[in-house]
Amino acid sequence: MIELYACNTSNGQRGAVMLAEAELAFHTHILDLKAGQHKTPEFRKINPVGAIPVIIDPDGPGGEPLTLAQTGAICLYIAEKTGRFLPKDPRTRYIAFQYFMQAMSDVVLYSGAYAFSLMRFPEPNVASTKVFKDPLLEHMGYFDQRLADVEFLAGEISIADIALYPAVNQRWELIEESGGLPNLDRWRQMMAARPGIAKGMQAVS
Amino acid sequence: MIDVYTYGTGNGLRVCVAMAECELEYTVHKVDLAKGENTTPEFLKMNPLGSIPVIVDHDGPGGKPLTVSQSASIVLYAAEKSGKFLPSGGEARVLALQWLMFGASDIAGTNNAIFMTTMRAPEKVPAVIEFFEERLYGLFGEADERLDEVEYLAGDISVADLAFYPFVALRKPLLEGREPLTNLARWADAMATRPGVAKGMSAIS
Numbered sequence A: 001m002i003e004l005y006a007c008n009t010s011n012g013q014r015g016a017v018m019l020a021e022a023e024l025a026f027h028t029h030i031l032d033l034k035a036g037q038h039k040t041p042e043f044r045k046i047n048p049v050g051a052i053p054v055i056i057d058p059d060g061p062g063g064e065p066l067t068l069a070q071t072g073a074i075c076l077y078i079a080e081k082t083g084r085f086l087p088k089d090p091r092t093r094y095i096a097f098q099y100f101m102q103a104m105s106d107v108v109l110y111s112g113a114y115a116f117s118l119m120r121f122p123e124p125n126v127a128s129t130k131v132f133k134d135p136l137l138e139h140m141g142y143f144d145q146r147l148a149d150v151e152f153l154a155g156e157i158s159i160a161d162i163a164l165y166p167a168v169n170q171r172w173e174l175i176e177e178s179g180g181l182p183n184l185d186r187w188r189q190m191m192a193a194r195p196g197i198a199k200g201m202q203a204v205s
Numbered sequence B: 001m002i003d004v005y006t007y008g009t010g011n012g013l014r015v016c017v018a019m020a021e022c023e024l025e026y027t028v029h030k031v032d033l034a035k036g037e038n039t040t041p042e043f044l045k046m047n048p049l050g051s052i053p054v055i056v057d058h059d060g061p062g063g064k065p066l067t068v069s070q071s072a073s074i075v076l077y078a079a080e081k082s083g084k085f086l087p088s089g090g091e092a093r094v095l096a097l098q099w100l101m102f103g104a105s106d107i108a109g110t111n112n113a114i115f116m117t118t119m120r121a122p123e124k125v126p127a128v129i130e131f132f133e134e135r136l137y138g139l140f141g142e143a144d145e146r147l148d149e150v151e152y153l154a155g156d157i158s159v160a161d162l163a164f165y166p167f168v169a170l171r172k173p174l175l176e177g178r179e180p181l182t183n184l185a186r187w188a189d190a191m192a193t194r195p196g197v198a199k200g201m202s203a204i205s
Helices: A010-021 A041-046 A071-082 A090-120 A126-149 A159-170 A172-177 A182-192 A195-204 B010-021 B041-046 B071-082 B090-120 B126-149 B159-170 B172-176 B182-192 B195-201
Strands: A002-006 A026-030 A054-057 A066-069 B002-006 B026-030 B054-057 B066-069
Touching: A002 A010, A002 A195, A010 A026, A010 A071, A010 A090, A010 A159, A010 A195, A026 A195, A054 A071, A066 A071, A066 B090, A071 A090, A071 A159, A071 B090, A090 A126, A090 A159, A090 B066, A090 B071, A090 B090, A090 B126, A126 A159, A126 A172, A126 A182, A126 B090, A159 A172, A159 A182, A159 A195, A182 A195, B002 B010, B010 B071, B010 B090, B010 B159, B010 B195, B041 B054, B054 B071, B066 B071, B071 B090, B071 B159, B090 B126, B090 B159, B126 B172, B126 B182, B159 B172, B159 B182, B159 B195, B182 B195
Parallel strands: A002 A026, B002 B026
Antiparallel strands: A002 A054, A054 A066, B002 B054, B054 B066
């Protein structure tokens, strides 16, 4: 049984969704970030930098226990451990990596920095939110274009879709306010209907 | 032969470093972002998002050309193509991927947020800039703590070090004004003396 330490942020959701989609048994420990539960000495023993998500897999490489942080690394680890969500065809594999990295670097950055700028400036401050909001929407529009041609980002479902979904879900209101994105919406609804996605999102809620 | 379309940013240089260290046959094409060379129709055909770096490997999987964007996925591509800097299994592989994602998500994201708030924002908000600069310094501190225990991020040199190094080199001014991170400095010196790193870092004049 894998232990998952997470909370209801998009990165926490990614960890839970990945485990649920890969059909691995896991037990979720919800941390209250507002109460600083990720900065306690106990949690720092698990992850010295005090960030979530973290997994502990009692059956890690070589049958030894493994403690692993970094959302993207957890997704890659689970995909390789189970042989799922990484395309077998080498070309499709790199397309999956490409969209996965776009979600894990660009989208995570702009979405997080957008939320931060809103928090920092509760009064509408177009100048500072625009720097993050516009690129975030630009990336979403790019995914929408891609999804006009294919069902999933890499053609077949992969870690790229799993990494992107929580951000799209989290920012859906913003996307709709900005005019909506029909292909991304179709993909979002298809993803939401998957039992693994539903189970993962539920696990940290 | 691999065509590398890139520029002298952290993301742009990590690809040059990876190509050189993996000893792949490649040609660098400078895409001057200041002149908007990333928005030409020719460039947008390779990457509709208009971001660098992009590679075209004329001898991709199955002997067919393959175009890949997203710097971290290109680093993975170079490692897998050459069979270098990424252990094939075990805990060593997991650690290399964990620290690769640290560079791809946390470091590159925060670095980009500093760029956006200092260079792109219509108004500069010192509190926001300072927040992201402190966050980047904090992340460098996490790496410094790690490098107190090990020589390279994953133990042995790996994709993680290649992807991280350009950001440490480019953010030297930020580091110099703060309490020294001696382990990170030792690591950076070791990286800088590697011929592949030196070649990659000087690819964009």
